Amino acid sequence: MSDTSIPKSAVQDAAPVRPRWKTILLRPEAMTFVLLILATLGASLLSPFFADIAYILESFTYYSEYAIVGLVLTLVIISGEIDLSGAAMMALSACLFGITYQAGYPISVAILVSLISGVAMGWFNAILVIRFKLPSIIVTIGTLTLFRGIAQVIAGDRSISKFPSWFVGIDYQYVLNLPIPVIVFCVVALALGVILGGTVLGRQIYQIGTSAIAAQHAGIRVNRIKTGLFIGMGVASSVAGLLTASRLASVRYDLASGAELQMVLIVMLGGTYIFGGRGSIIGTFLAAWLLVIIATGMTVANIPINAQLTVLGLLLIISIIATNIIYSRTQR
Amino acid sequence: MPVSDTPVLSARGISKQFGGVEVLSDVDLDLSAGEIHALLGENGAGKSTFAKILSGVHRPTRGTLALNGNPVEVPNPIAAQNLGITLIHQEPISFPDMSVTENLVLGRHDGALLGRVPWAQMERNANELMDMLRVSIDVTKPMRGLSIADQQMVEIARALASDSRLIIMDEPTAPLTPKEVETLFSIARRLRDQGRTIIFISHRLEEVQALCDRATIFRDGHLVETANVADLSDEDIIRLMIGRPLKEMMHRSGAKIGDVALEVRELSLPGKFHDISFTVRHGEIVGLAGLVGAGRTDVARAVFGVAPAASGSIAVKGKTVEIADPSDAIELGLAFVPEDRAVAGIFGTLPVDQNITAAVPGKIAPHGFIRSAIERALAEKSVKDLRIRLAALRQPIGELSGGNQQKSILARWLHTDPDILILDEPTRGIDIGVKAEFYDMIGTLAANGRGVLLISSELPELLYLCDRILVMSEGELTADIAGDEATQESVMRAAVPTKGKHGTGGSPPEHNEVAL
C-alpha cells in the first residue's frame, strides 16, 4: 500500500477496464442505429413507399424543423440544462416575422427581426437560469407559456400569409436532390457534431454537464458557454420557425404547438442522458430519421395524427428509461 | 461518576473494509452507563467509522455488538434509534422548511399514518425538552433559521425524546463558539449524570480533558489505548495518536526563496473574511491554518476567482491584477487544488486523460481541434511522473482511489506550469503512504521556484512543510509565524477565537479543524 516505486503493481488497486468494443456497443446511439434499421425494414414491408428515398426525404421535411432545434437541444441537455421553450420560440419568432412583413417591411428585415427575437428569447432564458440561478426545467415551462402567450397577443388567432412566392415552399426547393430543410438539418448536424466531438468547446460542454463546479474550478467559462447554448437554442428555433413559415406559407400563434415533446423525444431517442454529461449529435441525427420513419409509417398505416401521440409519448418514456439503464450499467 | 458493572455497549472484534481496504480492525470496546467517552485519532484513524457502525450508518464487515449484554444488530440508523443510540452530526441533517417541533417528531411512528397530528401536545413536549436542556429555542420556527449550535440542540433533544441511552457526538464543537461549547458541555454533563452514555469525538485535547471521563485512541484503524482521561497527559495522547516520529517522514522544502509571486492586500468579503493581507514568494511554502469556518477556503476561492472578494487587491509578480473568474487566475499562472475533490475537482464519469488535460485546452487543441495523440501523450507523461495508478487512461476517473484522483488533479495543474499553487487540504482522505508522496511533490514544487499556499487542518503537516504559517481565525488573519519558530501551541493560540464571539459565516465544507 505504501509502494511508491513500481507503478505496474498499480493495476491491482484500480478496477479492470471494459474492452473498447464493449464501450462502443453499449453506447445508446448503437441502439438508436439498430432501431433505425429495424424500423426501416419494418416500414418497407408495410409499404413500398419506404423503399423510395424521395418519399422519406419528403416526409423528413415535416420534421426537419423540430430536428434542427433538437440538435441544439442536445448540446443544452449535455451541458446539464434543458430548454422546453423551443417550440414556443419558433411560434413567437415566426409571428414576429409575419407581423413585420405584413407591416410593409421588406422580407429581409422581417427575417432579421425573427432572428434577433430568437437571440433575445434565448438570452432571456439564459438570464433566468444563470443570473437568477433558477432551474431551467421549470423556468422554460414558464417561458414557453410566456412566449406562446406573447405570440397570441401580437398575432391574435388569425393566420398571417401572403408571403412572396419565392419565400414559400422551401421544402420543394432542392439542392443536390435534397430538399433544403434536409440540407439545413444535415449541415447543422455536421457542424455541431464536429464542434461537440472534436473541439475544446465540445469537450467543455461535456465537462460542464458532468460537473459544473469542477468545470468552473478548471477555468472553463461555464456561464458564458451555457448562455451561448441558450442563445443558440433561440436562434435555431427562429430558423426552424422561418422554415415552417415557408413550408406552410402562413404563420399562426399555434405554430409547432406541443412540439416540445417531439424535440425532447428526438434528443432522448438519440441516447442523450437526461442528467447531462453524455450524449452525441450522431445519436440525435439518427433519432430524427428514426422518428420520421416511425411517424410516417403510422401515417401510411392510417393511424390518425392525434393517436400517434400515444406512440410518441410511449417512445419518450421508453427511451429515457433505456438510456438511463444503459448509462447506469456502464457507469458503475 | 456512577459506573455500573454490565457495559451499556460492548463491541467485540469490530472491523470494516471499504473496497478491499481495511479501515477498522478488531476493535474491542466497552462503554459504561454514565460516562463521557472520548474517541481520539488523526483523520482516517477509524474513530468516525466506528461511530458510524454504532449508529447504523455503516455495517461492520466482522464483529459483534451487545447492548446491556444482549447481542444486537444495527442495520440502519432507524434501528439504532429504536435501540436508543443516536448519532449527532456536526452539521445536523434536518428538514429546513419544517418547524423545530416537527423535526423532533418526524419519523417517530407512534400512530396511524392518517392519524391526527397532535400539534398542541407536540409543541408542549418540544418546549419541555428545550426546558430540560435549558436552551431557549422557539420551537415553532423553521429549522432553516437556526444556528448550527441550536440545530445540534434540536438533535440532542430528539435523542432525549426517544430516550436514547447512548448519544454519539461527532466533532460537535468544531462549528461552535466558545460560549456555545460551554452550553453543550453542561448539557452533556447533565445527561451523563442521568446515567446516559456519551461518545465525544474531537480533535481538541483541552476539550477532552475538560469534559471526558475516559478516552479511546485510534490509529490506522486500530484501537491503541483506552484509559481514564485523568491518567493521560496531552503528550501521551499525541504520542499514541501519531505513534511514529513525525520528522522522519516529512520533508522541509529547503528551496531558495525568491521574489514575491503573489501578494494579497486587504482582501475582504463580508460574512466570510476581513482585511486579509499576505504574500507568497517564489520557492516558498506558506501554510494557512485555522479552525473550521475561519475563512481559509473562502480566501483561496477569492484569490482564484471562484467567489471573488468584495474589496481589496491582488498582485501577481508585482502587477496588480483583476481576477473575476478562475480562467483569469489560470492565465496569470495560478492553480488551485480544491478541498472538495469529488465535487469541485474531478469529472467523475469522464476518462482520466480528459481530466488531466482539462485546464490546458490550448495544448491539446493547437488549432481548435483536439488532437488525441497530444492529449494522450500529456496524460501518459503525468501518469509516469506522478506515479498515478490506473488500468487505462480512458478509465473514468471516479474509479481511481482518492490519492490517484488527487494526483490527477495536481497533474492537471502542472500542465499549466503555474507559478503559484493553492492547495486546499491536498492530503485529505488519502492513504498514509501516498501522503508521503504528496509531501515530496509539494517540496519539489517549491524547489522548482513555484510559490505554494498550503491550506491544511493537519498541524504537523504544516509545521514540517512550511516556510511560514499564516493563521486565520473568524475571518481574520491572526498570525504570521516563521516556519522554524512555529509550534503547535503558537498556531493553536492564534487559531482559537478569544473575543468571545465566533462568526459562523465561513464555508461549510470545511469539516476538520486543526488536528491535535
Next chain:
Amino acid sequence: MNSLTAALRFILLRREAGIAVMLVLFSLVVSAIEPRFLSLDTLRIVMLAVPLILIAGMGQMMVLLARHVDLSIGSILGFSAIVAGMAFRDLPEMPWWFGFFIATFVGAALGLVNGAVVTLFRLPSIIVTLGTLSLYRGVLFLISDARQVDPQYIPRPLIEMSQTSPIFGIPWIIFIALTIALISYVFLDHTRLGRQIYAIGSNPVAAPLRGISVVPVTLLVFTLSGALAGLAGVLYASRFGYVNPSITGVGFEFTVIAAVVVGGVSINGGVGTVLGTVLGVIFLGAVSVALPILGVSAFWRDAIYGAVIIIALLIDRSVRESGIRSATLEARA
C-alpha cells in the same frame, strides 16, 4: 426586535400574505379603472371560473411539495372526462353519479402510472409526465375514436351542479371544490402522512434516514394528483356540458401550475399551504375575469400566466435567499 415588528415580520414573511396583498391591490386597481369589477356578479364569475383549477391545484400542490411536477394533468382530465362521458353516452342506465367514481378512478390509475415510472426508474418527473401528457392524450383519441361526447348525453343533474345552488346562490361545483380544499388542508396539515409529504420535499435525502418510506408516499402523491384531475374531468362535463378529445384539458397543466406557484408553493419542495394555493387560484381567476372587463383581449391570458410563473419563481428564490441571509445574520448577532 420588539414584539410588534416581530409579529409584523411573521405575517409579512408568510407567503400567503404576499399573494393576499397582491389580490387586494389588483382588485383595487382594476376597480379604479372600471368600477363594475367590484360586484357580486364578478365574484360569482370568478368563483365559477376556478373550481376545476382549484381541485386539480390541490393535487399539483402535493406533487410540488414532494419536489416533483405533474405536467400530465390536462391529459388526465381529458382522459377521465372522455371515459366518464362515454359511459354516460353508452350506458344510459348507469346512475349519473357513478360518473364521479369512474373519472376519479381513471385519473388515479393514470396518476399511479406516472408515479410508478418516476419512482421505479428514478427519472425526472417533468420529462416523464411530458411523455405521459402526450401518451394519455393519444390513448384518449384512440378510445374515443376522436369523437366528442355531445351535450345531450351529459346527464341533466350533472350539468345542474354547475348551475343550481344548495345555499346562497353558490353552485354545487364550488362547494365540491371547497370541500376538496378543506380535506386537503386537514390531510396536509393535520395527518402524519401529510407531514411526510412536506418532509420528503424538504429534504429527500434525510427522509429515509428518519424512516419515511419515500417511494410509497411519492406514489400516493401522484395518484392523488391524478385522481383530483380525474374529478375535475367529470366536473368539466358538468361545467361545459360536453367533452371533446382535442379540447378538453389541453393546456390545463400550465394554468394549474401557474396558480399553484403564484400561491407560494415552492418548486423546490417542502413549502406551500392550501390557503396560499386557494388564493393563487382566485388571483388567476380574477385576472382572467378582469381582462374582458378592462377591454383587454383574452389573448393576453397565456402571456400573463407565463409571466406570472416566472415572477413567482423569482420571488420564491428571493424569499429563500433572504430567509437564509436573515438566519445567518441572526446567528452572528
